[in-house]
Amino acid sequence: MRRHVERAALATALTLFPTFAARAADPERGLEVAERWCDSCHVIHQRDPGWHSGNVAPRFSMLTKVSPEAFKTLMRGGHGGIDAIKTLPEADYEDMLAHIARLKPEEQ
Numbered sequence: 001m002r003r004h005v006e007r008a009a010l011a012t013a014l015t016l017f018p019t020f021a022a023r024a025a026d027p028e029r030g031l032e033v034a035e036r037w038c039d040s041c042h043v044i045h046q047r048d049p050g051w052h053s054g055n056v057a058p059r060f061s062m063l064t065k066v067s068p069e070a071f072k073t074l075m076r077g078g079h080g081g082i083d084a085i086k087t088l089p090e091a092d093y094e095d096m097l098a099h100i101a102r103l104k105p106e107e108q
């Protein structure tokens with residue numbers, strides 16, 4: 001009975017706080033998400049040789065200090081004028097953060 005209650009409590013906690021559920025962020029997957037949604041404006045790789053004038057936004061390697069909270073708030077706010085970005089699942093944000101975190105910080 002007690003175990004039962006504990007299980008129910010855990011299930012509730014995981015529903016209310018899905019980020020507590022054990023899931024390792026996947027930087028490779030994050031890169032794929034970024035290729036789809038961010039690549040048109042941002043340089044998403046380290047010193048990307050494919051830099052082009054359409055990259056109007058800061059390189060991802062300049063964004064390594066952006067906090068996860070600020071990042072998610074920015075995305076949820078509908079960044080870049082692309083509606084789909086604000087409805088991406090939390091896991092997509094976390095995977096993109098993992099990709100950004102593995103870049104060597106660059107100033108410009």
Ligand code: HEC
Nearest residue numbers: 034037038040041056057058063066071079080082085096
């Ligand atoms: C239509 C162009 C465009 C797209 C697409 C775009 N961005 Fe941006 N992004 C910008 C511009 C321009 C800036 C710099 C000005 C600003 O902060 O809004 C920026 C800034 C940022 C910043 C820094 C904000 C800060 O507070 O310093 C982050 C983080 C970011 N983008 C992440 C992303 C991610 C992740 C994606 C893809 C899911 C994305 N962007 C897609 C144009 C874009």
